[in-house]
Amino acid sequence: MSIVSFISGGLLLTGGIVLIIGSIGLVRFPDFFTRLHAASVVDTLGVMLMIAGLIPLAGFSLATLKLFLILVFVLLTSPTAGHALAKAALHGHLKPELDTQEKGQA
Amino acid sequence: MLTAALVAIMVSMLIALWRALAGPSVYDRLLAVNTFGTITVLFIAVYGFFTERPDFLDIALVYALINFTGTIAVLKFFEYGDMGYGRETETGEVES
Amino acid sequence: MDDAIINLGLLTMLAITALAVIRVQDLFAVAMLMGIFSLICAGFFVTLDAVDVAFTEAAVGAGISTLLVLSTLAITKREQSSRPRFRPVALLTVVLTGLLLVYATWDIHPYGDMSSPVHQHIGKRYLQESSEHTGIPNVVTSVLASYRGYDTMGELTVIFTAGVGVILLLGRSRKAAVNVDDEDDSRGTS
Amino acid sequence: MWMMKTIAGEHHNAGRAELAMESNLVLRITAKMLMPFILLFGLYVQFHGDFGPGGGFQAGVIFATGIILYGLVFGLDNLRELVPSGLVRIVSASGLLLYIGVGVVSMLKGGSLLDYNLLSHDPVHGQHLGIFLVELGVGMTVAAVMTNMFILFARP
Numbered sequence: 001m002s003i004v005s006f007i008s009g010g011l012l013l014t015g016g017i018v019l020i021i022g023s024i025g026l027v028r029f030p031d032f033f034t035r036l037h038a039a040s041v042v043d044t045l046g047v048m049l050m051i052a053g054l055i056p057l058a059g060f061s062l063a064t065l066k067l068f069l070i071l072v073f074v075l076l077t078s079p080t081a082g083h084a085l086a087k088a089a090l091h092g093h094l095k096p097e098l099d100t101q102e103k104g105q106a
Numbered sequence: 107m108l109t110a111a112l113v114a115i116m117v118s119m120l121i122a123l124w125r126a127l128a129g130p131s132v133y134d135r136l137l138a139v140n141t142f143g144t145i146t147v148l149f150i151a152v153y154g155f156f157t158e159r160p161d162f163l164d165i166a167l168v169y170a171l172i173n174f175t176g177t178i179a180v181l182k183f184f185e186y187g188d189m190g191y192g193r194e195t196e197t198g199e200v201e202s
Numbered sequence: 203m204d205d206a207i208i209n210l211g212l213l214t215m216l217a218i219t220a221l222a223v224i225r226v227q228d229l230f231a232v233a234m235l236m237g238i239f240s241l242i243c244a245g246f247f248v249t250l251d252a253v254d255v256a257f258t259e260a261a262v263g264a265g266i267s268t269l270l271v272l273s274t275l276a277i278t279k280r281e282q283s284s285r286p287r288f289r290p291v292a293l294l295t296v297v298l299t300g301l302l303l304v305y306a307t308w309d310i311h312p313y314g315d316m317s318s319p320v321h322q323h324i325g326k327r328y329l330q331e332s333s334e335h336t337g338i339p340n341v342v343t344s345v346l347a348s349y350r351g352y353d354t355m356g357e358l359t360v361i362f363t364a365g366v367g368v369i370l371l372l373g374r375s376r377k378a379a380v381n382v383d384d385e386d387d388s389r390g391t392s
Numbered sequence: 393m394w395m396m397k398t399i400a401g402e403h404h405n406a407g408r409a410e411l412a413m414e415s416n417l418v419l420r421i422t423a424k425m426l427m428p429f430i431l432l433f434g435l436y437v438q439f440h441g442d443f444g445p446g447g448g449f450q451a452g453v454i455f456a457t458g459i460i461l462y463g464l465v466f467g468l469d470n471l472r473e474l475v476p477s478g479l480v481r482i483v484s485a486s487g488l489l490l491y492i493g494v495g496v497v498s499m500l501k502g503g504s505l506l507d508y509n510l511l512s513h514d515p516v517h518g519q520h521l522g523i524f525l526v527e528l529g530v531g532m533t534v535a536a537v538m539t540n541m542f543i544l545f546a547r548p
Contacts, residue, residue, distance in 0.1 A: 009107035012152075016114025019145065023118035026125045026141060032133050035125070039141045042118070050111065050148045054155055063160040070151060070163070070170045073429070074144060077174035080422040081140050087416065088181050089133040109204050116211045119242075123215055126238055127222045132230065139234050143264065146241045150248050150256075153208075161253050164437075164445050165244065165260045168454065171430050172265040175461045176237055178419070182464055183272045184230070253445040257437075261450045265457035266538055273545035336508075336519035338442045346447065347523040347530075351506040355491055358530055362488045365537030369481070372544040 008056040015049030022046055031097040032089055036082055043078035047071065108156045115149045136180050143173040205249065212246045227282045233271045240264065250313070254342040423465040430458030438531045442520070448527035452534025459535075460542050468546055480540040487532030494525045 018041060025038025051071040058064045122145060126138035147169045154162030219239045223232050240263025247256035311318030328345055336344040346354050438451035463471030495506040502510060508522025509515040 005107070012107055012111040013114075015148075016111045016118075019118040019148070020114055020121070023121035023125075023141070023145075026138065027121055027128075032131060032137070035134060036137060039137050042122075042141050043144050047144060047148060050152065053111070054151060057155050058160065061160075063163055066160075066163040066167055067151065070147060070166050073167070073170040073426070074147060076422060077170070077426065078140070078144055080418055081174055081177045082137075083418050084178065084181055084416060085133055085137055085140070088185060089131075092133070092184070094131060094133060112204070112208060116208065120211070120215060123218065123238065126235065127218070132234075135231055135234050139237050142238050143241055146245055149245050153245075153248055156204075157251075159251075159253075161445055162248055162256075165248065165253070165256050167433065168257065168260045168450075169241075169244075169264055171426065171433055172261065172454065172457050174422075174426065175265045175457050175464070176268040178423075178461065178464050179269050179272055180230075180234060183276060254447070254450075257445040257450050258453075261437075261453040261457075265460075266453050269457075269460055269542060270538075270545065273542060277545060335516065336523060337516040338520060338523060340442055340444065342445075343441050343447050343527070344519075344523065347526045348506075348508060348519055351495070351508075351526065354526070354530065355495070355506070358488055358491055358533055361537055362484060362533055365484050365533075365540055368537075368541050368544055372547075373477070 004056045008053045011049050011053030011056075015046055015053055018042070018049055019046040032094055033086065033096045036086055040079065040082055043082070044075060047074045047078075108152060111152050112149070112156060115145055115152060119145050119149065132180075132184055136177060139180075140173065140177050143169060143176075147173070208249055209246070212242055212249065216242045216246065228280065229275055229282055230272075230280050233268060233275065236271065237263065237268050240267065254340075420465055423461055427458050427462055430461065431455060434458060434535075438527065439524075441527055442523065448530030449534050451527075452531040452536075453538060455531070455535040456538035456542070459539050463542065463546070468543070472543060475539055475543070477540070477543070480536045480543070484533050484536035484540065487529040487534075487536065490529035490532065491526050494522055494529070498522070 022038050022042035022045075025041065026035050029035045029038050048071065051067050055064055055067055058067060119142065122138050122142045126135050126142060129135040129138055147166045150162050150166040150169070154160050154166070216239065219235055219242060223235050223239065226232055226235065240259055244256045244259040244263060247259055315321075328341060328349065332341050332344045332349070333339055336348055338344045434451050434455035434457075437446035437454060438448060441447035441451065459471070459475060462474065494508075494511070498507045498510050499505050506522070506526075508519045510518060511522050512518035
């Protein structure tokens with residue numbers, strides 16, 4: 001096992017674990033804003049790790065440039081979409097579930 | 107190792123799909139759709155390397171660029187009930 | 203083996219999404235679920251090596267189709283008008299047709315089989331000679347634009363006609379459309 | 393779970409305009425940064441379709457999506473200023489005309505309709521030129537029709 005495939009394998013595995021953790025958070029967290037937080041883990045860290053894991057496999061070619069562009073665009077659009085979502089949800093009267101509020105009124 | 111990554115991606119796709127189906131509010135569904143899109147970008151990119159056909163990266167690139175538009179469209183529609191909205195707020199706070 | 207697992211997973215998700223699209227009443231949510239449906243479809247086409255089809259699905263499904271569905275919803279209504287009733291005859295028909303289709307798939311050659319009829323006639327020639335004939339490496343492009351030029355011209359005419367139809371329906375008589383909207387509202391509130 | 397419920401039936405009043413998408417600075421700047429890349433990628437798909445995946449239809453759709461993104465974020469009036477309806481109609485018609493024109497030119501040169509071999513002195517070069525022009529026509533029509541559809545459907 002060469003050092004390149006070792007590095008890329010490690011990054012891909014870590015990325016996969018991050019993806020699964022993030023999406024579990026997307027399902028398990030109690031309200032929209034915390035779910036947004038979990039999804040942002042997938043959108044940023046997961047994508048970064050995965051693409052970083054693929055770049056060593058691509059070597060130095062056009063594919064590397066495309067991977068890099070994918071990374072840039074996802075990192076540009078996903079947080080913006082998250083921001084727009086959070087803003088819209090807040091103005092759409094979706095209240096964050098706060099710790100100070102009483103529990104057990106469900 | 108690519109196989110493991112693919113399996114992880116598919117598992118997280120399934121979990122994100124769950125939230126899209128269950129999501130109580132529109133925002134939850136939209137968030138899940140957005141995340142699902144990001145994961146699909148990764149799926150296509152990784153699958154391209156899995157079968158050693160980097161042509162697939164073009165498709166992933168299209169999704170990375172265009173997914174955003176769908177999210178914005180849904181948000182805009184949900185806020186106004188229609189797509190077109192005037193431009194009285196286009197007063198030059200950014201343009202000037 | 204890996205391919206089988208991946209295809210199975212994708213098809214399962216496709217089926218779940220399709221069922222959800224049928225069940226959900228809010229057409230707005232359906233528009234979003236259709237977005238997911240198209241994402242899974244594109245992934246599935248990628249696993250079938252159909253790069254151009256996946257590309258089309260990606261370009262159309264992620265952007266334009268959601269946009270057009272949503273703007274149609276803006277003109278019409280957000281909710282499905284009536285809850286579908288249970289109709290045993292319809293269910294029986296659908297199940298029978300589905301079983302017939304499944305039965306028909308047994309005659310299809312396996313994916314990638316060289317002895318299947320598709321690869322016996324002209325397809326082989328396209329794959330082998332189109333690059334020399336047209337000087338273009340992408341066979342799909344050369345078949346669509348050159349060998350099947352008439353078909354593509356017809357398709358383009360269809361798209362153009364659709365555009366003309368939309369212009370004729372919505373472009374001129376905006377006043378009439380607004381009146382229809384008002385009627386709808388008054389009916390909804392009364 | 394009661395906190396998560398949206399207050400349904402709350403109608404959008406005029407005061408919400410200030411919370412609107414048009415005034416969302418982050419969104420506007422991102423859209424501004426993203427739009428040239430979408431348009432550029434559309435052109436890449438259009439003119440690289442001979443070698444990679446894609447072609448006229450996909451390119452037209454991507455191009456239209458880029459234009460529509462502008463309309464979504466900056467408002468429909470700005471979009472109509474950017475793409476006047478006359479321009480859209482002319483482009484959508486001239487794409488189809490370009491396609492048919494290529495066929496007619498090959499007819500005038502003594503062949504049958506859409507026989508690209510006669511477009512140039514060399515058959516292979518003629519094929520390449522014909523496919524290029526035809527795909528350009530497809531892209532023009534698709535982009536214009538999609539943009540026009542969105543504009544007409546979205547008009548408030």
